Amino acid sequence: MNYETKIKSEVADGVPADIAQADEERTSGKGRKWLIVGAIIFGLLLAIAAYFALAGGEPAAVGDDNDQAPVVTVIAPGTTTINGIIEAPGTIAARRELPVGVVGEGGRVVSVPVDAGDWVREGQVLVVIDRSVQSQQAAAQAAQIEVAKADASLAQANLDRALQLVERGFVSKADVDRLTATRDSAEARVKVAQAQLAELRARAARLSVLAPASGYVLERNVEPGQTVGGGSPALFRIARGGEMEMLAQLGETQLASLSQGVVASVIPTGTEKAFEGQVWQLSPVINPQSRQGTARIALSYAPELRPGGFATARINSGTLTATVLPESAVLSDESGSFVYVVGEDNTATRRDVTTGMVTANGIAIIDGLSGDELVVLRAGGFLNPGETIKPRREAA
Missing domain, CATH: 2.40.30.170 (Efflux pump adaptor protein, beta barrel domain)
Known part of the structure; x- marks a missing residue:
């Protein structure tokens, strides 16, 4: 009895139960598809609204092609005089950087009285080098001068005596000439000894490294105890006059x-x-x-x-004198910088430009514009060359 009742319910109205359930599933699937399609259409409407908002206009009402053209803000920039920077x-x-090094034979550094960052005057001592040997040599040469002077005095005395005796005939003219030459040689040896002493003293003086000019010490590359010579790198670098x-x-x-x-x-x-x-x-x-x-x-x-x-x-x-545009009006791609100008029949025309300096008011255009054109101010990135627009002029 129960089995027969179940069979009857399955074939009621001539439609099996499994077929009815499949119809219900197909109906719910179509509903989901319509929801997805509706969401896509809504997203497209939002994108179109954003496009017109960025273009500075409003969605055009459905009508002819001109009514559907986007409203775009344009500007007539003109020209202006700007200070070139x-x-x-x-x-x-x-x-004027002055490298200072050793000018003499060098030696062991005794003291360095200046440091980097100091101001120095011309002739100021920068480095003192040991001169004990040179001092002894100068003392010995000074003694040689005294010896040469003594020889010169003796030669002069001998000559004076000979001149007194030559009148009496005790000394010949030849002896006088010989004594005169001896006196002259002795005096010359005095001068040689004096010159050698001056040379030794000059060499000793060169052991002190002096500032060649007044200035500001930039670098110091020497320390006490260091051995330096004529081939050493620069000990100091000085900015002349700072x-x-x-x-x-x-x-x-x-x-x-x-x-x-x-x-x-x-x-x-x-x-x-x-x-x-x-x-x-x-x-x-x-x-x-x-x-x-x-x-x-x-x-x-x-x-x-x-x-x-x-x-x-x-x-x-x-x-x-150049045209100055806001940064929003100047676009660029692999071909270079360009702007959109309003051409005939209100079409957007690409115009290649050469940009110059960036000022507080915008970018200077040094080539490509005369300043009398109507230039798209914003939303140029959404336009295509030849696209019809509705220009809305804004003050420069």
């Missing part, structure tokens, strides 16, 4: 736009303090590998200016 990296160095400079590296085009005497501002790395200087020399040659030259900027001494340190120079290069 060239920024260049470089290093700090002493303007004057510094910056060696700014510039491209050949930038170098050609500068002249000696222009004002520059130098900011050492690690500080925001600027130091004023002037370009005093421009490199007469260009490095064939880097295509760069050097502009030497003279600077006064300051503790923050340390030779060997990096710095950035801002060099005035005069004034120029």
